[in-house]
Amino acid sequence: MSTRSKVVLGFSVLVSVATVVGVHAKQRLDRERLREGVFRDLERQNRKQENLRLLQEQIHLTKQLEAERDKIEGSQKS
Template identity: 65%
Template structure:
């Protein structure tokens, strides 16, 4: 086995680990986006409930 075979194997292994890192990064990005969308939806829901309570409170005082 010559030095070029060892070098090729090393490059292939390095490329493979790079691909795995990219896939992990993509999955993490998808998860972050999903969590952000969930947080936005929950914040919207919370604000709507708060506004509804404020309106009810305001109509009781009138």
Template identity: 55%
Template sequence: MSRSSRAVLVVTALLSAATIAAVHVQQRRERERLHSGVLRDLERQSQKRENIRLLEEQIALTKRLTEERDKMLVEKGSQQP
């Protein structure tokens, strides 16, 4: 083999190896990005469940407070002559 053909072979092999490595790196990044998306979705769902629980708790507290206030108003009204 001549010197120039060896150089072309080496350069071609290096470029092929670099291309393969770049594709693998790109695939790994894409997989990590997709996985982080799943984690974000799970976190969002968890936060949504927590928000709903807090809202239901707040509704129950508001209802109880309203009932107690109404009860106190009725008792106050019945105490007056």
């Protein structure tokens, strides 16, 4: 086997190994991103539920405040 063919074979093996390693690394990163996406979605859903709870609480408090204000205004008119 000539020196040139050994160099070409070595280079081909090196490129092939680098390609396989690169593909595996990319797959691992993609899996991690997908997993993080699930956690972000869960956190987003939790924040949305908390925001809805806070909104309902604010609506309830606003109704209470308006009722008290109407009661006070009604007693002042009498």
